[in-house]
Amino acid sequence: MTPRPTSRRGAWGVRRWGPPTVVxxxxxxxxxxxxxxxxxxxxxxxxxxxxxxxxxxxWDSTLASAxxxxxxxxxxxxxxxxxxxxxIACALHFSRTARSALYPWLIGSQTVPVVVIxxxxxxxxxxxxxxxxxxxxxxxxxxxxxxTLDGLSAVDDDLRRMMRTLYGTRWSIxxxxxLPAALPSxxxxxxxxxAYASTAAVFGEYSGSSDGxxxxxRQAVPQLQSALVFAAIALLSAMSVAxxxxxxxxxxxxxxxxxxxxxxxx
Amino acid sequence: xxxxxxxxxVSPAPGSPSDRVRARADLAxxxxxxxxxxxxxxxxxxxxxxxxxxVGVTRRYGGVAAVERVDLAVxxxxxxxxxxxxxxxxxxxxxxxxxxxxxxxxxxxxxxxTGPAARLARCALxxxxxxxxxxxxxxxxxxxxxxxxxxxxxxxxxAVRPLFARxxxxxxxxxxxxxxxxxxxxxxxxxRTFVAGKEVLLLDEPFGALDAITRAEAQEWLxxxxxxxxxxxxxxxxDVEEALLLGHEVVVLAARPGRVAARVxxxxxxARSRRELLATAEFVGLRDExxxxxxxxxxxxxxxxxxx
Numbered sequence: 001m002t003p004r005p006t007s008r009r010g011a012w013g014v015r016r017w018g019p020p021t022v023v024x025x026x027x028x029x030x031x032x033x034x035x036x037x038x039x040x041x042x043x044x045x046x047x048x049x050x051x052x053x054x055x056x057x058x059w060d061s062t063l064a065s066a067x068x069x070x071x072x073x074x075x076x077x078x079x080x081x082x083x084x085x086x087x088i089a090c091a092l093h094f095s096r097t098a099r100s101a102l103y104p105w106l107i108g109s110q111t112v113p114v115v116v117i118x119x120x121x122x123x124x125x126x127x128x129x130x131x132x133x134x135x136x137x138x139x140x141x142x143x144x145x146x147x148t149l150d151g152l153s154a155v156d157d158d159l160r161r162m163m164r165t166l167y168g169t170r171w172s173i174x175x176x177x178x179l180p181a182a183l184p185s186x187x188x189x190x191x192x193x194x195a196y197a198s199t200a201a202v203f204g205e206y207s208g209s210s211d212g213x214x215x216x217x218r219q220a221v222p223q224l225q226s227a228l229v230f231a232a233i234a235l236l237s238a239m240s241v242a243x244x245x246x247x248x249x250x251x252x253x254x255x256x257x258x259x260x261x262x263x264x265x266x
Numbered sequence: 267x268x269x270x271x272x273x274x275x276v277s278p279a280p281g282s283p284s285d286r287v288r289a290r291a292d293l294a295x296x297x298x299x300x301x302x303x304x305x306x307x308x309x310x311x312x313x314x315x316x317x318x319x320x321v322g323v324t325r326r327y328g329g330v331a332a333v334e335r336v337d338l339a340v341x342x343x344x345x346x347x348x349x350x351x352x353x354x355x356x357x358x359x360x361x362x363x364x365x366x367x368x369x370x371x372x373x374x375x376x377x378x379x380t381g382p383a384a385r386l387a388r389c390a391l392x393x394x395x396x397x398x399x400x401x402x403x404x405x406x407x408x409x410x411x412x413x414x415x416x417x418x419x420x421x422x423x424x425a426v427r428p429l430f431a432r433x434x435x436x437x438x439x440x441x442x443x444x445x446x447x448x449x450x451x452x453x454x455x456x457x458r459t460f461v462a463g464k465e466v467l468l469l470d471e472p473f474g475a476l477d478a479i480t481r482a483e484a485q486e487w488l489x490x491x492x493x494x495x496x497x498x499x500x501x502x503x504x505d506v507e508e509a510l511l512l513g514h515e516v517v518v519l520a521a522r523p524g525r526v527a528a529r530v531x532x533x534x535x536x537a538r539s540r541r542e543l544l545a546t547a548e549f550v551g552l553r554d555e556x557x558x559x560x561x562x563x564x565x566x567x568x569x570x571x572x573x574x
Contacts, residue, residue, distance in 0.1 A: 156397070158397055161366050162393055162397050165386060166459075176414070177399065257400055
């Protein structure tokens with residue numbers, strides 16, 4: 001769980017970003033100092049300064065395009081997962097038949113390890129974008145479906161009854177009661193998925209690709225270009241954090257009513 | 267003094283912008299079934315003098331009767347208060363009248379409608395918990411029924427906004443429910459029920475969740491509101507004073523199974539302060555009568571009701 005902002009302003013303020021930044025700087029400093037004092041070779045553990053160097057030196061030649069490729073996979077795959085996840089969750093919510101027919105298979109789809117399925121997809125689809133999108137979407141949609149479905153069915157039945165006496169149809173109850181009520185739960189699923197997305201993309205690239213951060217790492221490791229590997233990791237982490245922050249910002253904007261101020265009147 | 271004709275009930279500010287918007291919404295929602303017009307009090311569709319009638323209504327859950335052979339009648343524009351101990355099927359009764367639930371035996375007639383869908387179109391239910399949508403402002407909560415009928419958000423809110431002052435809610439429009447006091451939330455919930463424009467209001471312990479002082483204020487407020495905007499009301503409560511203050515008639519239910527134990531017509535001296543009213547001999551006498559009926563109802567054996 002992320003720390004909840006106490007106010008909308010605090011979300012983007014020093015209170016929120018200050019402490020993690022201090023920790024980051026402290027670790028980097030200790031790291032830098034340790035490698036210098038202990039005389040660790042760059043290919044074993046590059047100092048943060050070496051990583052920064054690699055980041056700048058290799059940006060134009062390698063990292064820029066690799067970041068772009070991976071970012072595309074992550075964002076597009078995540079978007080597909082959100083779309084498919086919401087669609088499936090709603091279908092399962094509306095139809096008992098769909099629920100009993102599909103739910104076991106949804107769970108089944110999660111029992112296949114990504115490590116195994118990634119090479120298979122690479123065989124079928126080659127080095128293209130498709131297998132990465134499938135991997136990212138496959139890994140990300142499950143938490144979204146489960147969380148959304150939970151949120152939709154957790155709605156107070158008295159609310160539904162009350163809405164029915166106020167001209168509420170199945171659709172208007174869904175739109176005005178169930179969906180908004182499910183949003184906090186949905187966002188929990190989205191945040192989990194956002195954390196998985198880049199892992200899945202890198203797995204896809206490891207199994208067969210011609211570009212992307214995973215590709216860069218796979219090439220750099222045997223060449224002992226450790227600084228480049230770390231630079232790629234840093235970019236990947238930044239990407240994940242950015243996606244996470246984006247989702248959280250959207251959550252704050254959409255379901256502020258659930259988090260701000262006093263507890264809700266349940 | 268039953269059957270007082272209510273052919274020309276007070277209509278909320280005729281010709282006001284909100285009326286015009288509502289009329290438009292009525293057109294927009296034309297396909298939404300045989301519901302009554304959104305502007306309450308514009309005369310019943312049939313023009314007949316029909317209220318609510320329950321004849322021999324029994325409802326069982328898993329073989330256990332929640333209510334048994336209940337007969338009730340509420341003339342149009344009158345208020346019936348139903349009191350009884352917990353477990354006497356008060357809420358079941360409202361669910362049945364509203365059309366959310368169907369009886370196992372007996373007939374329920376709401377303004378000529380006997381089918382559940384048609385009853386649902388005529389009844390608005392106000393629950394004990396306010397059940398406001400926590401993500402909607404007070405205004406948007408009150409307007410939700412208009413949106414359900416196909417009106418745009420903007421039009422629905424514009425139509426409801428003028429009612430806030432009349433319901434003692436001026437200034438509360440843009441607050442979220444959690445920012446309002448319990449009494450205010452309950453008023454918003456009532457306004458939401460009222461805006462639905464149904465002829466029949468079913469109130470399920472509307473002030474049960476409020477503290478005693480707030481509840482007294484809320485009762486006064488509801489009484490005044492319903493005097494100005496008469497509706498056919500069934501009020502369920504376990505508070506005898508509330509039943510006498512708000513009902514034209516009080517029906518006492520006995521528990522397990524829920525059945526009618528006594529009927530008390532309420533005829534109180536008019537227009538005084540609540541405190542004075544509560545001290546009048548008439549009120550004290552009626553309260554004693556209801557309390558006695560409650561006592562007898564709860565001590566009666568559940569198989570063969572004693573003669574009252």
